[in-house]
Amino acid sequence: MGIKAYLAKKVVGIIITMWVIATINFFLFQVMPFTLLGINPEQWFVPIVGTQHNLQYIQKIREMVIAQLGFNKPLDIRYFIYLKAMFTFQFGYNVGSVLSGPVISTIARYAPYTVLLLGGSTIVSFFISLYLGVFSAHKRGTTVDQVSFMTLLFFYAMPSFWIGTLLLLIFAYYLKLSPPNAAAYFSSFHGIAYYLAVLKAMILPFTSLTLISIGGFYLIQRSTAIDIINEDFVTVLKAKGLKDRSILYKHVLRNAILPTLTIFAISMGFVLSGAVITETIFGWPGLGYWTYMAIVTQDFPLEQAIFFIISLMVVLANFIADISYGLLDPRIRRG
């Protein structure tokens, strides 16, 4: 298969995937509550805050939502309007009780927080586990290897809300080294102080996420490295008299990087999905936090948009992973 045909096939796959996801998204938010579940649309769109206070406001919101989501139109028309809106990134307006304005600008405003936090911690845990995995494979069977294997397996199985809560308890509430709610903390700063405050508030969620994601990378890197170490070329390098260090971190690491890199690329796709739980626990105002808040505040256009964008990012990341896999491993390109 030529490269062009390969790419074309992939792109068609992406479009089909996104279409299916968008359709699920559509039915989830628009059809289910009204037909399958028999929920009253009136009830559905009453914002939580201000229920008693401001009937006029609620009425306005309700009309706006009904018009925006097209509930005054038949289902099939609504579906096509929706599809067009999704693929042109016209996500409508926030209807929740917390945010207002266009959904796309909400996302643009909060996505950087997620990219900073998730991107940073994914990269850091990727590099740590690269070296740790190779090191562990080299020391295979020794106490050092067993301890690090068990520890990281433990981290791998750790629920993010557990480690998050424990870190919060110790470092935020007891030692008071870090603010318990990130957004509430750094929103009171301006200028340079703001960026410093963001960094300070980021320490706990960053640590939490790094600890969790390091396990997965490490386990893959270790098992690949074990295979590589047993290969003939390593024996040859040893026979040539190369130092262990240079064999491990130059040759073994480079050869063992591929599977880990694939997982890394896919995780980068999930970066936007954010760690819903970690962000919520630490009050970090990224897209994960808003995924949760959109449900709590019943901001459905926002939820829909986040869902769509996250899926798109994951699809693209998978695509990039596939391509780069081919570029990095000549055997695959030939095959």
Next chain:
Amino acid sequence: MSYKRQLKLFAKNKMGVAGAFIIVFFTLMAVFAPYLTSNPPSQTFVTGPWAVPSWATIFPPYNNLPPNIEAVSNNLNSWKIYTYNNANYTLQQSILPSSAVSVTRYKNTKAQVITMSSQVPAGMGEVSLLNMTYDFNYLYRPAYKFAFGVLFDPIIAANISDLYIKFTLITPSGKAYALTRYVYIASSPEVIDSLDNGLHMNSWNSIFMASDTIPVVMSAFGPSGLSISMPAMVILNQKGNYKLNIQVIAFESSQPGYVKFSLADPYFFIYGRQYGLLGSDNDGRDLWSQFVWGSRISIEVGLLASIFSVAMGLIIGLIAGMFGGLVEELTMRLTDIFLVIPFLPLAIVVLFLLTQNAFLAKSLYFWLVVLFAVLSWPSVARVIRSQVLSLKERGYIEASKALGAGNWHIIRKHIIPNVMGLVYANLALSVPGFILTEAALDFLFPGSSTTPTWGRMLSKAYDHAASAVYFQFGWWWFIFPGLAIVLLSLAFVMIGYALDEIFNPRLRGQ
């Protein structure tokens, strides 16, 4: 490979055995939950708030913490009783009527009742009609909370303006704390709602108060820390002999009056700061009970979702592998799609939709299992399919085809036995994800159901993280549910690895 030999190999695998051991442990816990716990998981104040696990009291910081203590006896013979003018009283065992106002402790059982009557002269001010005292030793560190009460039946109260019951606690150093703002009734038969209790004339009233609602005492304390919300810590901060004094007091009237009343079941309960195997939460709920009952949902959801998804994946994977065509194409496409769907956000949305409908919300966890299974079967199907494809090329299948074996025969005799290893490994390896996701959903939306789960336990603990710092961190509340999730997940991972090694001869040698 025979099943016996597989079992033998498994028994030799340390990891697998350890995993199986953990799973059996938690499964037994889930099955025998009713016999392992003595309190319903949601019942509040089975002990004091933030009680440490009892076994922790062997460590110095937790030495000498009080357990639950029933400090005074309800046998009135062991009380010192004085009456006004040495008026006569009777002590007798009688069954309290079930119509009594919230007389719960003595429903249909006998209680010792003291009954007395007395004349009250005019213009005397306060007259203490009945004065009863009980001595008890308290040798622990201060408790966070106590509660006290009595059952009281004002039978006749003629020509007196008010009738009070007054609780006083005298500490070893002699300081007297008035525990009640007077609990009072009016002289007229109609009920006047007092500040604390409205007493009903001529019927049994249950007077019950807890230390954290003592209004008068509270203002007497300094501004520092816990003592404001927990007066018990100030009142019970000495070791030694305490005296509980209960008085029935009639208040001045302009004419000579007459009073007759009965009193039963005096009560002074010190809520423990150590309790059970896992202590208690901020409202004195038994955490061991929550922990044990919580194991049920984790195991059920994890196993069922895994069984459903692997069963679906197996069937569809077999069809796709054997016959190819539309099923194969569809499976591959679906796997591609389901792999990129953000799982947790989708689960959150579905959970929300489920909770909106009373009917669906009733069987919430069943629907979650369905959701998990639906989203995860395609990846199982893909693995099975590729295994089937490689098996199809093997010589013995070709041979059996040549001998005229039908598809069904080949699937049954050659394919299924050879994919079972994969199936078992997939069963085990997919469980942790389901357990973690279920716990995460409960953590994020604890209000979605009232079923006790580990995720819900941690969610409440997280809500109280700010105050936990004042209570030894509440570490028993934060650590154990999370640890259980990790252990159970790891146990399945370990079994999965072990099965992989058994069925995958290439791995066995390593």
